[in-house]
Amino acid sequence: MILITGATGHVGRPLVNELLEAGRQVRALTRDPARADLPAGVEVAATADLPLSGVTSVFFVTAAFPQGTAEPIARMKAAGVRRIVALSSYSVLDDDPKNMIGVKHRDLERQIEEAGVEWTFLRPAGGFAATALEWAGQIRAEGVARAPFGDARTAPVHERDIAAVAARALLTDDLVGAAPLFSGPESLSYADRARIIGEVTGEPVRFAELTQDEARQEWFRAGVPPHAVEARLRMFARLVGRPHEISPVDPFLGRPALSFAQWVADHTNTFRKVTS
Known part of the structure; x- marks a missing residue:
């Protein structure tokens, strides 16, 4: 049995599909099982219950455990879990103590290593393409995408690529003890991303550059944690x-x-403009 934490998240959903297609038993954890809307054949359970009976491998995301990761990792080890594939971050390579994303994921990696299980640490670089979903409301309503540092360049990663690497780490021994670092295929600015959204949807999108203070307020409203906001701005x-x-x-x-x-x-469809 493979346990997927954060199963209704950007990476969790495509990963569940990958594992089902491979014919594996999947137990999917989510905060609200009644609203999970996962495929038939998936055993859905509440994250708070953390049911580990029969589980041999786990896909682990820190967002599923806002109260801390040490206790659930210890429970997994005690229950006989043999392998943990963790969604980490390439920010672990930044030793700046102000980079709380890096600090949090270094702690996660250390806790898993100390648990003595087989491990793989996925380190996507270049940011998640899915961060563009924060623009969805403003693009639908106004045809505008707002962000700071319009010429800041990243290489956004599609969540399906992250899920595919996670599936390989869970289904084979190829990545045991490895920390694969991978990015999207192209270096893009925020302004580039807005332009591409317009080109693909056929509805032009105007990019509007925000000040840092304006960006803080936008991201706070979008639910981005304060430490992540500051890490983003510095990055x-x-x-x-x-x-x-x-x-x-x-x-x-x-x-x-x-x-x-x-x-x-x-x-x-997420970016289609609102029409009367």
């Missing part, structure tokens, strides 16, 4: 005008990474 300030390094996913998947344009095509 994007450093990336202005600099091409983002591309870390290919090909060595892990045997194919190129999915583009941001493909990601938009997969989420087109």
Whole structure:
């Protein structure tokens, strides 16, 4: 049995599908099982219950455990879990103590290593393409995408690529003890992302650059935690005008990474403008 934490999240949903297609038994954890809307054949349970009977491998995301990760990891080890595949972050490579994303994920990796289980740490680089969903409301209503540092460049990763690497780590021994780092296939600015959304949807999107204070308020309203907001601002300030390094996913998947344009095509209806 494979346990998926954060099963209704951006990575969890496609990962559940990957594992079902591979014929594996899946137990999916979510805060509200009644609203999970996962495929037939998936055993759905509440994250708070953390049912571990029969579980041999776990896909672990920190967002599923806002009260801390040490206790659930200890429970997994005690229950006989043999392998944990964790969604970490390439921010672990930044030793700045102010980078709370890096600090949090270094702690996660350490806790899993100390548990003495087999492990794989996924380190997506370049940001999640899904962060563009924060623009959805303003694009639908106004045809505008707002963000700070319009020329800050990242290499956004499609969640399906993250899920595919996670599936390989769960289904094979190829990535045991590895920390695969991979990015999206192209270096894009925020302004580029807005343009691509408009091109793919056929409804032009105007990019509007925010000040840092304006961005804080936008992201707070979108539910981004304060420590993540400050980490983002520091990161994007450093990336202005600099091409983002591309870390290919090909060595892990045997194919190129999915583009941001493909990601938009997969989420087109999310950005369609409101019509009367």
